[in-house]
Amino acid sequence: MSDLATKEDLESELERYRRELTGYCYRMLGSSFEAEDAVQDTMVRAWRSFEKFEGRSSLRSWLYRIATNVCLDMLNAGNRRARPMDLSGPTPVAEARLSARPEATWLEPVPDGRVLPSVADPAETAVERETIRLAFVAALQHLPPKQRAVLILREVLAWKASEVAELLGTSVASVNSALQRARATLAQSPPTVSDAADPLDEEQRELLERYVAAFEGYDMEALTAVLHDDATLSMPPYDLWLQGHENIVGWMLGVGSVCRGSRLVPTIANGMPAFAHYHAAEDGKGHTPWALMVMEIRGGKIAAINSFLDTARWFPMFGLPDRLEEEGAAEGA
Structure with missing residues (x-):
């Protein structure tokens, strides 16, 4: 086999693991x-050091070891990404002010196709989807980096304690202790619960159709009817978040009234239903990007609307059009 063929084979073999490694690193970071x-x-590190790989572990384990070290290095700076509700309490709409924080503050959404395996056991797929939910990934950020790695490897990816110990260069006892501490921390601040919604069932589809009709028609009575009493609305990069019908409707009829005439295009993010939110264009022709809305459903109503406003980052990543033309463009998007 020629050197070129060998390199092509290695590159192909490494690429097989890109998606699952991205899911792992997303949960970590x-x-x-x-x-x-x-x-x-x-x-790149695997490519450069492949000659040192002696095959004492599987290629997959070796790649996870490298990825873990990369993530731990990145987390040494002490940054911990969060959602607005992780940083403060809700703000009454009468006191609401828009205050932006740097991009590095915020937990980010992710397209399912970047992080979830395309073919897997349905039960494993359900676990993986559950563990990329915004609330779950936000909860992981409360853990010290090594505890975070242990919990993900043991409870999300179902590695054995001995395999994790080998990866981290530590003992099985240390791994078990780290896992116990990580579980205790999550138990103190458990992630909020939302219903599985991928695929959507008939009730969820009907709920989201009602939400779209209410939002696009700017019908606040209909919007209230699909929201939980304690529903939340957040809008990173702003640290403001609102809770409850009165505050959300008050925002929508006040500062948020710029959203009248919007269009919503369905997509999926973090294993949850989402919408690309487009505002009416200033030139009066079509609609332009405004937000990526990631929805959380609980008990037959909408529990949270997570609106990520940096559309220059999100819309290309999700393969969303940078403009909707006249009526009918969304159906073809």
Whole structure:
């Protein structure tokens, strides 16, 4: 086999693991862009040091070891990504002010296709989807980096304690202790619960259709009817978040009234239903990007609307059009 063929074979073999490694790094880092950077760094390190790989572990285990070290290095800076509700309490609409924080503050959404395996056991797929939910990934960010790695490897990816110990260069006892501490921390601040929604069932589809009709028609009575009493609305990069019908409707009829005449295009993010939110264009022709809305459903109503406003980052990543033309464009998007 020629050197070129060998390199092509190695590159192909490494690429087989890109998606699952991206899912792992996303859970570790809370950032879709940083996860992709971490995986690319992992691939480069693996390529450069492949001659040192002696086959004492599987290629997959070796790649996870490299990826873990890359993530731990990135987390040494002490950054912990969060959602607005992780940083403060809700704000009454009468006191609401828009205050932006730097991009590195925020937990980021991710397209399912970047992080979930395309073919897997349905039960495993359900676990993986559940563990990329925004609330779950936000909860992971409360863990010290090594505990985070242990919990993901043991409870999400179902590695044996001995395999994790080998990866981290530590003992099985240390791994078990780290897992116990990680579980205790999550138990103190458990992630909020939302219903599985991929695929959507008939009730969920009907609920989201009602939400779209209410939002696009700017019908606040209909909107209230699909929201939980304690529903939340957040809008990163702003640290403001609102809770409850009165505050959300008050926002929509006040500062948020710029959303009248919007269009919503369905997509999926973090294993949850989502919408590309387009505002009416200033030139009066079509609609332009405004937000990526990631929805959370609980008990037959909408529990949370997570609106990510940096559309220059999100819409290309999700393959969303940068403009909707006249009526009918959304159906073809």
